[in-house]
Amino acid sequence: DAGVIQSPRHEVTEMGQEVTLRCKPISGHDYLFWYRQTMMRGLELLIYFNNNVPIDDSGMPEDRFSAKMPNASFSTLKIQPSEPRDSAVYFCASSLRVNGNQPQHFGDGTRLSIL
Amino acid sequence: DQQVKQNSPSLSVQEGRISILNCDYTNSMFDYFLWYKKYPAEGPTFLISISSIKDKNEDGRFTVFLNKSAKHLSLHIVPSQPGDSAVYFCAASGLDTDKLIFGTGTRLQVFP
Numbered sequence: 001d002a003g004v005i006q007s008p009r010h011e012v013t014e015m016g017q018e019v020t021l022r023c024k025p026i027s028g029h030d031y032l033f034w035y036r037q038t039m040m041r042g043l044e045l046l047i048y049f050n051n052n053v054p055i056d057d058s059g060m061p062e063d064r065f066s067a068k069m070p071n072a073s074f075s076t077l078k079i080q081p082s083e084p085r086d087s088a089v090y091f092c093a094s095s096l097r098v099n100g101n102q103p104q105h106f107g108d109g110t111r112l113s114i115l
Numbered sequence: 116d117q118q119v120k121q122n123s124p125s126l127s128v129q130e131g132r133i134s135i136l137n138c139d140y141t142n143s144m145f146d147y148f149l150w151y152k153k154y155p156a157e158g159p160t161f162l163i164s165i166s167s168i169k170d171k172n173e174d175g176r177f178t179v180f181l182n183k184s185a186k187h188l189s190l191h192i193v194p195s196q197p198g199d200s201a202v203y204f205c206a207a208s209g210l211d212t213d214k215l216i217f218g219t220g221t222r223l224q225v226f227p
Contacts, residue, residue: 004158033215042219043159043204056214091158103149104215106158 002026004107006092012113018080021110024073025094033104034067034077035091043091049075082114118142119207121218128225134192136221138205141186145209145216150179150190153202153220162203163190195225 005024013019025032033048047057052069060067064083069075079086089111093104120139128134136150146167151159165172165179165188172179178191192199202220 043217045214045216048214093158103161103164105161106151108156108158 004092004094004105006090006107006110008110009108010111010113012115013082014115015083016081017114018078019082019086019112019114021077021090021092021112023075023077023092023107025075025092026105027073029094029096029105030072031095031097031104032069032075033093033095034075035093035106037089037091037109046077079112082112084114087112087114117219118145119205119216119218121203121205121221123221124219125222125224128195128223130197130225130227131194134190134195134199134223134225136190136192136203136205136223138188138190138218139186140188140207140216142207142209142216143186145207147208148179148181148188149206149215150177151204151206151217152199153204159204192223195223197225197227199223200225 007022030051034046036044036046046059047067048055049069065079067077089109091106091109093106095104096102118141149164150162152162153159163174163177163179165181170181176192181188202222204217204220206215206217208215
């Protein structure tokens with residue numbers, strides 16, 4: 001079974017450039033989550049969607065960050081303009097339900113470096 | 116404000132012995148707890164979970180214990196194997212939140 005697929009796996013770009021991270025959730029999953037992992041703060045939830053609708057974006061750090069889910073099989077996280085402090089590993093996860101006995105399944109992440 | 120805390124950043128255990136990873140939480144509304152394992156360059160992988168109506172859940176070598184009065188959970192791995200070397204995250208969700216709140220992780224190293 002295909003898991004959550006993220007692309008690219010690595011992204012290195014210069015400060016000020018636009019960055020777009022992509023995620024394909026597991027087919028049939030109706031929840032999709034974007035996380036950021038840093039040494040200082042661990043795994044932080046940025047935003048999550050239910051049935052393609054954003055439910056909670058309170059974790060999005062600034063207006064420079066935006067996320068979309070145009071359909072059930074694709075989501076993007078965009079940073080514009082990017083800054084060095086955005087450097088982190090970004091994970092996408094999907095699940096059938098938010099809690100209960102349906103854990104979230106994670107992709108392998110995108111390691112983002114902003115120079 | 117860290118609602119889920121893993122106070123030990125690292126743990127080293129000999130192969131064959133027991134590994135005990137600890138996690139504390141502050142929100143009494145949490146009712147579902149999970150452990151994830153993460154290898155380098157991979158995403159976290161779900162390991163085991165427990166509902167607040169239980170105090171123990173077991174799956175093979177892995178057992179999670181929940182002490183609600185102390186707001187504490189632990190993951191026991193018996194016997195520990197070198198392949199268990201990874202970062203372990205505990206996470207919680209609850210009645211007042213749809214989100215999974217993660218701890219900062221504990222790096223487990225199992226040596227021969």
